Amino acid sequence: MRKKVAKFSILPILAGSVFFSFSTKDAANLEVYATHPNETFEYTAQTMENTPVDVVKTPKALPKLGKSYIGFKEAVAFKESGGDYQSINEYGYMGKYQFGKGTLKLIGIYNSENFLDSPELQEAAFYANASRNKWILIRDIKRFEGKKINGVVITESGILAAAHLAGPGSVKKYLRSWGATAFSDAFGTSIAHYMKRFGGYDTSFVQPNRRAKAIVANA
Template identity: 70%
Template sequence: MRKKIVKFSILPVFAGSMLFSFSTKEAAKLEAFSTANLDLDYTVSPEIVNEIKEPQIIVSPRLGKSYLGFKEAVGFKESRGDYKTINDYGYLGKYQFGKGTLELIGIYDTQEFLNSPELQEAAFYANASRNKWILKRDIDRFVGKVINGVEVTESGILAAAHLAGPGSVKKYLRSWGAQAFSDAFGTTIKTYMKRFSGYDTSFVKPERLPRVSLNS
């Protein structure tokens, strides 16, 4: 049986080991890297040949323990990053906000909120800022301590406040874990304290009455 000869193109290596996809072959100028004179004799079925397309390589940043890493980790836990989702209890968007919490930071139109990733990201920061202001004394007092086998960190406190509200976190800390909380799905303050510990949330500045709008 005659072999199907397929010519592949060799892409250059870019500085910093970063690869980018091109919108068109012309833009990539692949002709300059032709393998016409090379012996590349591969046996490939016609079906596979027809399916060969330009590579779509997604470059993901290394978020690590930054504030960006923190909020993306919380968003993934809450909704797998889905801005449009509404759960069975009416919590909204990527970070699963309740209507009451949104009103505290100046957001009253839930449909606008669901349709705006920018508004949701601003809401996450504003809510974290408000929670940090409410819990600043507890952050100073308890960070570095161990409660129920989990070391307390600022990011753990802020994540737990996102889950349970700052009042519940304050009670949990000041009772040294005796006054526990769990949401409708059974998720506890301890779980969030552990899961989101050690992120750098110094970017979040405490504010008593933050307000959010599309124009802010």
């Protein structure tokens, strides 16, 4: 989706990139675990409230996150909202990853105001949604990964990014029609564009779960 990139301060940048980015269960003091393989994912994170102000400095450059899961989700976030947790576009899509209310309900989030005010919940939502989409599309990932459709090499990360944009059902139709059944969002962004832009990331960290829900521990 094409969004206006909002200006944001140093603290949200550090909070987003340091405290809510993870590629393993222990990265950045953020834990991800399932209470049951088919139940919910819980997240815990440290806060910055006790960090001295003079310790927080502007980085010379944002770190290169490469093709890791962290790199994947931050790349999607930058495309969606410029990484702004408070972003709401003209169509009502919300937060850093621009979720619609319908998708949020599928992963157990019913209070939009609480969602916007909680970076932890937004990060949990991105993972839960990717986990659910991966479960829905797991056969298509196995069938089409490495093949080329409309000139784009199909990868798991490209499929998951496209599902974030268009929903897993639209991605299934696109893949199974070999690109004949196309989809573009309200901004004209296509599945093929997301497949290409976000292809080649390592998203093996995302575990498929049909019942994945976004829950922040102790919330």
